[in-house]
Amino acid sequence: MRPPSLLSLTIASALAHITDIVDLTDIPDFLLIELFLGTLRAGKLTEKVLKVFIATGNPHILSFIESLGIKIALTPILPTLKDDEVDIVITALKPDLGFLEEWRPVFSRFHLIIVKDPDLLDADLKIPPGFPSLDVYNQSDMESLVGKKALSLLQFTGFSARYFGYLVSRRRYIIFIDADCIPVRDDLGHPMDVVNQHLVNLTTPATPFFFNTLYDPYIKGSDFVRGYPFSLRCGVDCAVSCGLWLNTPDCDASVLKSGKRIERIADAVITVPKGTMFALSGVNVAFNRELIGPALFSGLVLAGEGKVRHKTMEDIWCGMCVKTVCDHLGYGVKSGAPYVQRCVDGATEQESPECTMVAANLLEVAVPFFQSIRLPRTAISTEACMLEIVKLVREKLGHADSSFARAADSMEEWVGVWRSLHAKL
Template sequence: MSETSINHDEVDIVIGALQLDLTSFMEEWRPVFSQFHLIIVQDPDLKGKLEIPAGFNFDLYTKSDIDGVLGSSSNAISFSGYSCRYFGYLMSQKKYIIAIDDDCIPAKDSTGNFVDAVAQHMTNLSTPATPFFFNTLYDPFCEGADFVRGYPFSLRSGVDCGLSCGLWLNLADLDAPTQALKPELRNNRYVDTVLTVPARTMMPVSGINIGFNRELVGPALLPAFRLAKEGNLRWETVEDIWTGMCVKVVCDHLRLGVKSGLPYVWRKERGNAIESLKKEWEGVKLMEDVVPFFQSLRLSTSAATAEDCVSEIAAAVKVQLAPANPIFARAAENMVELVKLWKRARTQ
């Protein structure tokens, strides 16, 4: 998608700030970010004033803003650490949201050209997805591709794309056990591909580099799942994995698509995998119960919106998962509370 085909007034770029000095990060992204409105959310556990260079159009949210919106929900809902990005989703009024973490800089493609991550996310979101029959030539709406022989013509119009999941060069999004065992492993392969994830197939969604249609799936992209000893570093949390499975179930039910692949960002290193393993291991074990639950989950025909879907998922979590572990009961309660917050934010 060319720059001129993007309606800049429909897009918010959300940045969760986990470091005080954003100067280097913002300058790296200036050619892209300067064209859009930004929502910057400071990690409420980060003390001090953010350093943001001039020349950007942004709204900044801090701990006092978060506490003001949460009100009586502040004891249950947490927007700390990487979860602060979700507060930006809550505050946005735009149709599309692009989120890129502050430890990522623009990548270069296989020919050495700058990758405009926002433009590629918008291409993914504004062209149809094909979740109900897999196209072996990947995304048929990409330049140079089309539907292959045998693809049903009745399915070729596709469906709306609700979520675009970008990837990373350099440090891949590995879990702490894998990164600890393979500390030198890096992702150096730029694969020029986008594909639609098939319906009823779960996937680990990372919040590092994503785009989504807020009007269609926004209520499903809020933080509900917290580990007992959760930290602020990426290896110490699985909240985006839980959220990703929620939004995939929502997309499948509402007949929306999820795309994965381009765009890439270059991800810098942050944290210690071995130290973080002590906190993340609980989440690694819990996923063995969580994945089968989401794989088998089916929502009712009366769930017509993302809010409806999240409420039904919460009810199912309470019945099927909560009896085995109180962490799931808290997640179910948080989901219900977050839907209320979402609805309240829409009416203000």
């Protein structure tokens, strides 16, 4: 058996320490090429190592990198956002908005849009001081902006009142937090900045085409794993950031899980893969209005649904519409941090399994529908995508349940109102 050559021993030694090498410019070309090929075969071509090889300027190395379609993922520089690029939308389901007292350190810099549930009628809202920029909208404002006829289809009541806030916003980023939530506090008792974390999610790329097992590679402390295609490391625009919460979870037939609580924060963010549906919740969500705004609407309201979030299907339907549009247009959706603290008492949110099964049965029809539909290439805007979904809902789901037909009518009306109002900007 022939002993290993000096060249092979040199390459093996260099490969064993390749991640520690910071300069290869003085290496002879033949040795450099052998080392590069050995690095590829060993699966050790990380982004850091790739930059070291590129820095040599060797034309053979650069040509080989180009032929493989390898691209450097630039570390994104977060844009300097101005406070007037963000709207915080709050729905007033009760007259007393005392919970905003907890949010003052986080929200006071931004403009607030408070949408009053029409069911409150003439009740005066109790809004804590300390929010210098806010607008309050009520039933009268809804009627004057969209008209009574459209309003009867859009039904901006209960949790759906938030859609009116999305409609009247003129800022790039919209953040919605439920009225039963307060900030999570760190070990020193300071409120965690949910706004900043949402903006980090929205202003750094998403990676929907290949799952990164270290979660969001753009978050501090994370990175791309070995084997992640270099051609995909630049990512795509993130359109939606879905935050989570502590305390009461949203579960089906929660009467059977009334004592369940979420007490641990998983400090991680993931991109929902392309082609995968997920259960969006409006408890704690943010989105880029300019990219995906018209898709943030549901229209699916079931008979007997009230103002308990887990008794409604609107979030889930809205999420499937949003994900379908994002997948088609090439945007990303992130889920995970930031967290909020829900204050609602799970014992008061009981629901019979029979009621849950009505929604569950509809989902057994709706989920395969959204998994199977493909929007035409001619749909190149969010509004166009929504209208294509409307058409498909009518064709394929309208016969299954009248709720789907009504949802299609509401979604079509929503797109029309959105276009009408935003054309005046």
